Amino acid sequence: DIQMTQSPSSLSASVGDRVTITCRASQNIRNYLNWYQQKLGRAPKLLIYAASTLQSGVPSRFSGSGSGTDFTLTISSLQPEDFATYFCQQSYNTPKTFGQGTKVEIK
Amino acid sequence: QVQLQESGPGLVKSSETLSLTCSVSGGSFSGYFWTWIRQSPGKGLEWIGYIYYSGSTNYNPSLNSRVTMSIDTSKNQFSLRLTSVTAADTAVYFCARGVHGGNPERFDSWGQGSLVTVSS
Numbered sequence: 612d613i614q615m616t617q618s619p620s621s622l623s624a625s626v627g628d629r630v631t632i633t634c635r636a637s638q639n640i641r642n643y644l645n646w647y648q649q650k651l652g653r654a655p656k657l658l659i660y661a662a663s664t665l666q667s668g669v670p671s672r673f674s675g676s677g678s679g680t681d682f683t684l685t686i687s688s689l690q691p692e693d694f695a696t697y698f699c700q701q702s703y704n705t706p707k708t709f710g711q712g713t714k715v716e717i718k
Numbered sequence: 719q720v721q722l723q724e725s726g727p728g729l730v731k732s733s734e735t736l737s738l739t740c741s742v743s744g745g746s747f748s749g750y751f752w753t754w755i756r757q758s759p760g761k762g763l764e765w766i767g768y769i770y771y772s773g774s775t776n777y778n779p780s781l782n783s784r785v786t787m788s789i790d791t792s793k794n795q796f797s798l799r800l801t802s803v804t805a806a807d808t809a810v811y812f813c814a815r816g817v818h819g820g821n822p823e824r825f826d827s828w829g830q831g832s833l834v835t836v837s838s
Contacts, residue, residue, distance in 0.1 A: 702822045
């Protein structure tokens with residue numbers, strides 16, 4: 612199985628901050644990388660697919676980059692509604708696997 | 719806008735079979751792969767598998783011997799059966815829509831989730 616490792620596991624930030632979350636795959640997954648946002652008690656929501664393509668309806672302050680094994684999710688200016696847990700997920704092969712999550716908390 | 723809704727028992731006895739159904743409304747049922755994912759505190763998000771509109775399946779090898787998925791295109795529903803459950807199968811079970819469309823697969827719509835507890 613491809614292991615997905617996110618860092619940090621949690622972070623504290625203020626509204627307006629620039630936030631960066633990293634995801635590393637245990638092998639080359641090209642651009643087969645998706646990012647999801649999950650709020651407490653809710654289902655995950657797709658933010659970014661194919662490493663850098665913004666899902667329809669997602670604010671442009673979210674962006675993704677990377678290829679191969681190293682990927683980044685960036686929130687350019689953190690908003691109150693962005694406090695949540697973020698997951699990366701590889702779709703390169705079976706089984707599809709997720710990172711352990713990064714919890715973004717209010718500073 | 720497509721909506722997905724899980725239904726099924728919230729409590730299952732150990733060694734018995736977990737059964738869930740996902741009802742899909744508000745969108746096309748064809749052309750997608752219909753997915754089950756679960757989430758538990760201990761294992762995080764775990765992909766269980768998916769079933770195509772055609773009925774072909776792709777399961778997580780770690781669960782392959784215990785999982786069966788089926789689809790009813792006349793009702794826009796798909797289902798999950800997981801046999802011989804243990805406490806480790808206690809989780810929130812999500813159904814989701816998988817899409818490819820020339821790009822890497824992703825899960826673009828999810829149900830709200832259904833908590834299933836395995837009791838001894």
